[in-house]
Each structure stands twice: as C-alpha cells, then as structure tokens.
Amino acid sequence: xxxxxxxxxNTYARRLAKLGDTREVIxxxxxxxxxxxxxxxxxxxxxRQMSDRIVKFKLLKPIESSVNVDNALTPQxxxxxxxxxxxxxxxxxxxxxxxxxxxxxxxxxxxxxxxxVVRQKLTVMREQMRDLYNQTLCITWLSLATxxxxxxxxxxxxxxxxxxxxxxxxxxxxxxxxxxxxxxAPAEWRQIQAHTVIGQRVLESVPKLSKRVSRIVLExxxxxxxxxxxxxxxxxxxxxxxxxLALCDSVFAVLQRNLIKHKRGLRDLLPFIQVNSESHFYKxxxxxxxxxxxxxxxxxxxxxxxxIEMEISKLELKSGELCSLLGSxxxxxxxxxxxxxxxxLQSSRAILNQVTRIVRGSGVLDEGYMRWLQQVKQEKxxxxxxxxxxxxxxxxxxxxxxKRVVKLLDGFLVDCSVQDKNLKEHIKTHLPGRALPEHAxxxxxxx
Numbered sequence: 001x002x003x004x005x006x007x008x009x010n011t012y013a014r015r016l017a018k019l020g021d022t023r024e025v026i027x028x029x030x031x032x033x034x035x036x037x038x039x040x041x042x043x044x045x046x047x048r049q050m051s052d053r054i055v056k057f058k059l060l061k062p063i064e065s066s067v068n069v070d071n072a073l074t075p076q077x078x079x080x081x082x083x084x085x086x087x088x089x090x091x092x093x094x095x096x097x098x099x100x101x102x103x104x105x106x107x108x109x110x111x112x113x114x115x116x117v118v119r120q121k122l123t124v125m126r127e128q129m130r131d132l133y134n135q136t137l138c139i140t141w142l143s144l145a146t147x148x149x150x151x152x153x154x155x156x157x158x159x160x161x162x163x164x165x166x167x168x169x170x171x172x173x174x175x176x177x178x179x180x181x182x183x184x185a186p187a188e189w190r191q192i193q194a195h196t197v198i199g200q201r202v203l204e205s206v207p208k209l210s211k212r213v214s215r216i217v218l219e220x221x222x223x224x225x226x227x228x229x230x231x232x233x234x235x236x237x238x239x240x241x242x243x244x245l246a247l248c249d250s251v252f253a254v255l256q257r258n259l260i261k262h263k264r265g266l267r268d269l270l271p272f273i274q275v276n277s278e279s280h281f282y283k284x285x286x287x288x289x290x291x292x293x294x295x296x297x298x299x300x301x302x303x304x305x306x307x308i309e310m311e312i313s314k315l316e317l318k319s320g321e322l323c324s325l326l327g328s329x330x331x332x333x334x335x336x337x338x339x340x341x342x343x344x345l346q347s348s349r350a351i352l353n354q355v356t357r358i359v360r361g362s363g364v365l366d367e368g369y370m371r372w373l374q375q376v377k378q379e380k381x382x383x384x385x386x387x388x389x390x391x392x393x394x395x396x397x398x399x400x401x402x403k404r405v406v407k408l409l410d411g412f413l414v415d416c417s418v419q420d421k422n423l424k425e426h427i428k429t430h431l432p433g434r435a436l437p438e439h440a441x442x443x444x445x446x447x
Contacts, residue, residue, distance in 0.1 A: 008173035010055040013063045020047035024070035031066045033057035072119040075109035082137045091266045091295040098294040108161045117206045121169045140164035142248040149287040160241040163216035170195030193229045220245040223279045225350035247280040267297040271393040278354045301389040305380050312377040318395050328432045344412040348405045
C-alpha cells in the first residue's frame with residue numbers, strides 16, 4: 001500500500017470517526033492492523049476521540065467494511081432530499097413531471113438497502129459534504145432521465161443509477177485541505193483526479209454489487225477523444241453508462257457554477273452540449289437534449305438593446321483570436337503522422353477534428369457571418385439575439401477546447417520519453433501562447 005492509499009484511507013477513517021460524534025458508528029467486527037494486532041474490538045463505538053488510534057496503523061481491511069452506522073441514510077430520505085433539490089429549479093421540476101420520474105426514482109432508491117457500505121458513504125457525504133451530496137442527487141436524477149430516454153435495459157439503468165449515487169464517494173478520501181484549496185499544484189490536482197480510482201476500489205469490495213458499477217465510476221471522467229482521466233480511454237473502450245454519467249456530471253457543473261449564477265436557464269446549456277456532442281457517445285448527447293427539451297425552455301436571452309453592441313464586439317474579438325489559434329494548431333497537426341502512437345497527439349487530433357467540423361458546419365467564424373453580426377449590432381435586430389447568444393456560448397466552449405489542445409501539446413513537449421526532436425521542434429515553433437494551468441477551467445467550459 002503506497003502513501004497516497006494510506007492518506008486516502010486515513011482521511012475517510014477520520015470522517016467516520018467524526019460522524020460517530022452525532023450518531024452511533026459501531027465496529028461490526030474485530031478490527032486488526034496489517035500486522036495482525038487487534039486495534040478495535042467488535043462492538044466498540046467509534047468517535048473522534050479514537051481517530052488517532054485508528055489512523056496510527058495500516059488496517060488489514062478498509063475501515064468502511066468493518067463498521068455499522070446507526071440510522072444510515074434511507075431510501076425515503078434520499079427521495080425527500082431529491083425533491084428538495086428539484087424544487088429549487090422550476091425547469092427541472094417540469095422535466096421530472098413530464099418524464100414521470102418519481103416512481104422509478106423511488107423504486108431504484110430501494111436498492112440502497114442491499115448495500116450498507118453505499119448507505120454509509122452517502123450518510124457521511126450528507127452530513128459532512130452537503131453541497132457535494134446535493135449535486136450528486138441532481139446528477140443521479142439527470143442520469144436516470146437520460147438512461148431511460150435512451151431506453152437502456154432495466155439492469156443497465158439500475159447500475160447507472162447506483163454508479164451515479166456513488167460517482168464522487170472517492171472525494172471523501174481526499175484530504176480537506178486539498179479539496180478546499182482554490183489554486184492547486186499539478187500534484188494536488190492529480191490527487192483530486194484519483195477520486196475515480198478510489199471510488200472504483202471501494203465499490204469493487206461491496207458484496208453483491210455488480211462489478212460494472214465500479215467500472216462506470218472509474219470511467220465517469222473519461223472522454224471519447226481520449227482526453228479524460230484516469231486512463232485516457234477512447235470511445236471503443238468505454239461503457240454507455242459511464243458516458244451518460246460523464247456528460248450529466250459535466251452539464252450539471254456548467255448549470256450550477258455558471259448559468260444559475262448568471263440567472264440563465266437550461267436553454268443556455270444547449271450550445272455547450274452541442275460543442276461536446278463528440279466528446280461523449282452521440283446517443284447520449286441526443287438523449288440528454290431530448291430530456292432538456294421536456295421543459296418549456298424559454299428563448300429569452302441575456303442580450304438586449306442596451307448590451308448588444310458590447311457583446312457582439314466581444315464576439316468579434318474572440319472570433320479573430322480563435323481563427324488565429326485554430327490556424328496555428330492546424331499547421332502543427334498537418335505535419336504529424338495520422339498514425340502517430342503518441343496519445344497526446346492522438347487526443348489533440350481528435351479534439352481539433354471535432355472543433356473543425358463544428359466551425360465548418362455552423363459557419364460561426366466565417367467572414368459572411370461576421371458581416372451579419374455587424375448588421376445585428378447596428379440595427380439592433382432583436383429577433384437575432386437568441387442566435388447571437390448561442391454563438392457567444394459556442395465560441396467560449398470552442399476556445400476551451402482549443403486551449404485543451406495547446407495544453408496537450410505543451411505536455412508533449414516536456415515529456416522526456418519522446419525522442420523525436422524534429423517533431424518537438426516543429427510543435428514548439430508553431431505552438432501559440434502557453435497552456436492553461438492544469439486545474440483551470442473557463443467560465444463556461446464543460447470539464
């Protein structure tokens with residue numbers, strides 16, 4: 001067991017001990033350390049006073065498998081908590097009612113009784129990381145809506161539901177000082193990314209739980225273009241359920257962190273999902289769009305006569321910057337073998353091809369379209385404001401995608417294992433600017 005594994009187990013052990021101050025957390029069996037010495041007797045109540053005793057030694061088994069939590073989260077509480085979240089978002093309530101999701105959510109919630117460790121984890125999350133718990137409920141709800149829209153089999157829907165509930169349980173094993181830090185160093189960001197592997201490891205040891213659930217959790221930050229983590233898998237290596245969860249997780253993050261903050265609704269999500277239609281399975285993309293359209297999506301936009309000139313000026317500036325950046329990256333990739341074995345270059349090509357198809361298909365960077373926007377700005381053509389807002393959002397996301405390519409190529413340049421000096425020199429010559437920090441996200445980026 002390496003140091004990071006020990007740290008992860010100790011962090012969660014301290015969380016369990018803290019939970020023991022407010023409800024009974026009882027050792028369900030004798031707990032031994034890795035050397036076979038008894039650390040805690042069966043029946044002992046665990047609380048914060050015992051934290052140091054628990055984390056002092058490596059335990060023979062993970063602590064979560066050796067304790068019972070009194071009054072752990074029930075299916076009924078889970079559903080009540082979901083209802084509380086739904087009431088915050090009128091458009092989500094519309095979808096919930098239109099798709100008749102109340103009954104299936106209640107039925108699937110009953111599956112929790114089979115998995116005490118899952119109930120334990122969700123109880124700790126609910127008590128100590130309430131924002132993460134509430135977000136998990138919303139993502140689980142959206143994943144359920146999407147998996148049903150895709151008409152997956154009953155077992156697939158159930159596995160996707162449980163995986164969605166568990167997808168961020170690994171976060172409870174990450175040290176709070178890292179979780180609460182705003183500016184992360186690359187090594188710290190890798191610790192955050194490890195939550196997928198930790199979640200997989202925990203779920204693999206849960207009795208009677210399908211092994212597919214742990215795989216879905218492991219893959220919920222993977223992308224079809226190979227740019228996800230922790231393994232950088234491509235589409236033919238991924239499950240449909242993991243891509244449902246990945247897209248729903250990303251979309252809800254954009255909604256919660258950005259659109260709601262700016263008093264925008266679900267309608268403004270559509271441009272972002274469109275740009276990412278190839279980052280996840282296309283069937284998942286179309287299903288999610290159909291789910292969102294079950295709400296009466298308003299065509300209202302933040303653009304109006306008073307700000308249209310300023311916003312289109314921003315759009316024109318960004319359009320010029322993106323044309324230049326796209327041109328530089330295309331020149332780089334034109335000299336790279338299509339059959340390259342370097343994964344960063346494979347991923348860069350996949351992203352760039354996707355961006356190019358979107359740009360050509362939509363015409364958002366064409367000179368003719370820019371002239372049309374000039375007319376919208378000068379004549380204040382209000383009927384075009386909705387379309388203009390969509391283009392602004394699309395350009396923001398395209399910018400993020402292109403900066404991901406820059407970051408991948410930048411990483412390739414510093415990879416000492418790559419021996420092709422000519423290739424590196426070619427990339428270095430044409431690579432524009434600096435990559436974003438590893439942890440950075442643009443205001444509206446789907447990550």
